[in-house]
Every structure is written in C-alpha cells, then in structure tokens.
Amino acid sequence: MKIVCTKSNLVKGVGIVSKAVPSKTTMPILECILIDASAEEIKLTANDMELGIETRIEGEIIERGIIALNAKIFSEIVRKLPDNDVVIETESDNQALITCEKAKFNIAAQSGDDFSYLPVIEKDDFITVTEFTLKEVIRQTIFSIADNDTNKMMTGELFEIEENILKVVSLDGHRISIRKIELKDSYDSKKVIVPGKTLQEISKIIGGEAEAEVDISFTKNHIVFEFDKTVVVSRLIEGEYFKIDQMLSSDYETKVKINKRELLDCIDRATLLIKEGDKKPIIIDIRDDSMELKIKSQIGSMDEEIFIAKEGKDLLIGFNPKFLIDALRVIDDEEVELYFMNAKAPCFIKDEAQSYIYLILPVNFSAVA
C-alpha cells in the first residue's frame, strides 16, 4: 500500500476514528486504526466491538492495499509532522514507513487481516437531525446517566421516536432528564437504548453546525450515525427502558419563576462549603417574593436571597446542590420555572412546551438543618 494525503486531512480523520479505540484491551488489533486503500477511497476505521467508526479521507492512492497501525503512535506521529503532504506506505509485512518532507518514521504495522470491520447495516429507515441539535440534546441529558455498571440500562439513554417527536431520556435513580425535539417528518414508533459512551464520543466528533445533518438509522442491535464522511455504528443496550411516564406529574402546589443565572451562581457559591463526598443539602426556603438558599457545613455557613415570582404555597425543601447545578447549566433559557408538590416529592424544572423536563428528587434534611 502507498497513499499520499495532507497532514490536516490525516489529523482530522485519525482524530475522528480514535474515539473508537479502546484505552485498554488485551487484543492488540483493537488498538489499531485500519487504513483501507484497497478500493477507490482511503478509509480509516477503528472498532472496539461496541463502537465502530469509519471515516473517508481525501488523498491519492498510489498502490492499493490495507494496513493496520497502532492508533496511539500513529496519531501522535501524524500530529507532529510538518504541515505538508504525508506518504504512508507498507515497507514489509510488519513495517510501515511514514514520510513527510525530510522526516521519516518507521513503525510496526499489522496486515489488517484480523481487523474487525464495521457490521454491514442495511439502512431502511432513518431520521435526520442537525449536528447542532444532536450535540445539544446529548449535552442536555448525558449528565444524568449513571456512570457505574450496576444497572447497565442506566448507563445509556433512551431514544424514543413517536411520529415526528424524538424523545431522549436519561436517569440515574435520583433524577430524570428528558429532551424532546421535533423532527421534520413522521416516523414509525421506535424505542432503543443507546450507550452513554457512544453519545459522548459522537458529541466530540460532530461539529455542531446548524446546517450539517446527521442521519440516524437503527437495526435490531445497532444504531448508526452518518454525517459528513463518517459512519458511527454502536451496539444498543438490550432490554426495556424504565417506565418514566408514571413518575411524571403535572400537578403542583408551588410554582417558582426565577432568573436562571442568579440561581445557578448562588448554588455554585454554596457548594464551596461542601467537601467532595460530603452530602450536605442546600435548603431552599420559598416565600412570597423571595427564595432563601442556605447551606451549612463544617467549613462554614452561607445564605443568600433571590427574588422570585411565586404561585401557590410556601415551601421548605432540600436538594443535593450538584443535581440542581447539572440541570441548570444545560438550560439555555434566561428564566426557569420550578414546580414543587411538597418537601418529599420531586421537583420539576421544565419549560411550557415541555421541550425539556428535569425531575430531581429532594433530600431529607430534617436531621441536618
């Protein structure tokens, strides 16, 4: 094999597929990026068997062939090369030569025979969203997946399509995040659970432009994202997702309208007084025109008042401040509305159209206040 392409194209391509290279594996071939120049195009592929990414890069094929290179070494070399044309060629069975201007690198290579290509997916039906929307939806829900594997389902996100609505849901046992977006067309109903890791990596790869589009298609076991010159294939998490509808209620006894920035800054300040792992709640005292936030720890105490517009009853309620911060950070509205039932029922932060709903369980603070 012998190919020529620009450093910048190579850096971009390697950066994309590297997201599917496992950081730890016992199979050396999985640590590789496959360069496939066996046909008309140069394709880079990485695949950790859960997540596989393939991207096409522009360049010239001088001699057709396939080669697998260690992803870490290859990407480091490519990034540090001069900004010019790069030649990659097979030197012998297990050696590759990378040349750029007067710099020559010789590194170990593998034939690629053992490499696992992406599964071939028959694309019948797909939905289309913009890169911007997909990136936003992930950012606005990904923080409330569970990061351990005790419940596999919680490490993923529900993607539910019903007519022209895509609903994305994540939950970790203390909170639920829901984002709904309108699609351009109507589709058959579909419910899949996408691994959180896949979504995190996708979010890093896509540019986030409002113009660029991503096609999302599904098979029984896979979800496929296609955009620009890249295809991302991920296994789905098997099983049936949690029934969340019964946890959502539109009744409330207290409704608060508040400036988001002020509330977020105040809670952020309060968390200074909490050391990592310390489970001090922030106590919220809702009265007619103002809300007092209080926190007390071994380090000291803090209280602050914020003006609000309130409907309904007064309320004293406690929360894990991190959960409020996580939700408030991803909401783009200047003002948010909080709905409460009582000090033991979940709080809802949602907009009128319910394009987002954040449910957060309160904490019992009777013993600590």
Next chain:
Amino acid sequence: MKIVCTKSNLVKGVGIVSKAVPSKTTMPILECILIDASAEEIKLTANDMELGIETRIEGEIIERGIIALNAKIFSEIVRKLPDNDVVIETESDNQALITCEKAKFNIAAQSGDDFSYLPVIEKDDFITVTEFTLKEVIRQTIFSIADNDTNKMMTGELFEIEENILKVVSLDGHRISIRKIELKDSYDSKKVIVPGKTLQEISKIIGGEAEAEVDISFTKNHIVFEFDKTVVVSRLIEGEYFKIDQMLSSDYETKVKINKRELLDCIDRATLLIKEGDKKPIIIDIRDDSMELKIKSQIGSMDEEIFIAKEGKDLLIGFNPKFLIDALRVIDDEEVELYFMNAKAPCFIKDEAQSYIYLILPVNFSAVA
C-alpha cells in the same frame, strides 16, 4: 475589623499572596491569609517561613483590626462572589462574615496573633529590572534546576551581580543554563542563591510588562522583590555555588548554525518514539551542509535531515533529546549556533554576545546506536 473592597481587588490580592501558602503544613496558621487593616491600609499577607508575600489592596476600612482566614476557603469564596463590593468583618473571636450583595458567608477565623509577619528588611541597596526581563530570565533558566533535594544548591539559581551585569545560573548535573542581562547602573559585587520555588512563584505573580519595574534587594539571608503593591521576601539558600567558569570553554572543533524552529520540531517529533523513563538518545550526524537526526526505540525509528551552515569537523554525537528541547524552547532567536568539541565534550548553545549560554552534556550511544 470591618473592611469594604471590590471583588476584583480582593481576587487579585488573594491570588498574589496565595502563592506563599504552603500546600501541606502541620501549622494551621500558615494556611491562612492575614488581613491587616490595623493602620491606614489594607494589607494581605501569607508566609510559609521560606517565602512570604505581602500586598496592599484598595478598599475602605470601616473598623480597624486584623483577622486570619483559611486561604483556600477564603479565595474560593471570593472568586465566586458576584462582581461587586465585598464586606469582610469579624463577627466574634473566631468567626468572620463575608457579605456581597445578598450572599452571606460565615467562616471560621483566627485572631492573627500567631501569624508570622514578614521579616523587617532594611533596604540599603537594590537593583532594578523590568517585570518583563525578570520573567524572561526566570523562564530561560528555571527548567535546569534539579527538582529533588539531594543537593539543595541545585534546587536554586545563582544570582550574581558584577558591576552592571546580572548573571543568572542554574544547573542540574547534566546541563547548565546561564543568562546575562545588563543593568542600568553598576553595583557592588554580590552572589546569592535563590530558591527555585521562589522564582517560580514570582514569575506567576509579576505581570511581565516591559514598563513595570521590580526592585530587588538583599540581606544576609533574604532576597526581597518589590513591585506594584507587593513585597516578596524569600530566604536564600546558604553556601557557595558551584564554580561554573572552569566548565565553560570557548574552544570548538565544530560550529553549526541552524534554524531553531526546524531543529526543535524535529527533536520534538523524534521524542514520540520514546516512552517515559526510556533513556534513548537522539543521534546527531553533522556533515557539511546538513545534519541528520536519528532515533530508534522499541516503538520504531525516525530519521530526518536539516540544512545547516557548518564550520569545522564532521561529528557524530548523542543527546538526551529533552535537554535540547528545554533549551531550544526558551531561546527567542530564529537561528541558533551550536558549538561542539567532540562526542564526549559538552555542547554549547549560545549567542554571540553570550547573553545566553546553554551547556548540555552528550550521552554515550555506542551501545545503543
């Protein structure tokens, strides 16, 4: 005590003195910042007994007094307050109240009675350099101090004044860095060893403007830096510094003139192939119009040619690539000149005026090449 000052003044002042707060100590009072508003001015002080920093901040003293606050908590609170006036007051013997807009923080405080003020220094004679120059000189030498304490002297830098020249020297047993700058006046001869940590912290505090000046004065055991509203006092390292003059030689057998950026980029690329802790040298093969750089490791091999202008003999010599990189990174010249005697003698990188001299010992590569 009760004072009012703007958040931004407070953030700036706390940022400066925090550099003298030890990260680990058994004496809680050393973890504190002292706020001294007992006279006409508000002064912040921190002192870890080796390095002490005092800075004046603008503000209003409503009630005179002194208070010591935990530096970490105090600085975190201050940074997260709204951008407005901050009131700091003593609430009781061991409580301080920090108020800004509607946010109120209560934290533990100490009386300040146990606090170690900076030593009172009688300033007879001092030299003046610009912030820019001091920052540059530190940056251009600090990388070759030794970071462990087996030889205390190597953890500091020599500051030697002779007539109108300030010479700054650091060395770690493998290399020597020397920077000379011209002072505006002539001074009595002086030789002191300044702890590397002091210089690192000073370098973070000073702004680096070409206009602003720093006064540097000395006592038997201390060096004092004064600039803007800040005084930094540091203990000196006792003893006599290494005699470096006998290690410097101006004879050479080979002289190479080379583009600095090209050389640096090439060595930087080559180090990709070396894992942390692996002691592979970079082999430099100097011929008439070009220099070939080669490196070989378990990961692979690399070679690259660079055009040079050469005087004298051909030479094959090996170096620890990191040492070359460290020196080249801090040289601002576009072209550098390298002087060699033979493969076992040190290489010198220096400019004609000898405003900088970097001596680097070669490594023996016969066994590894």
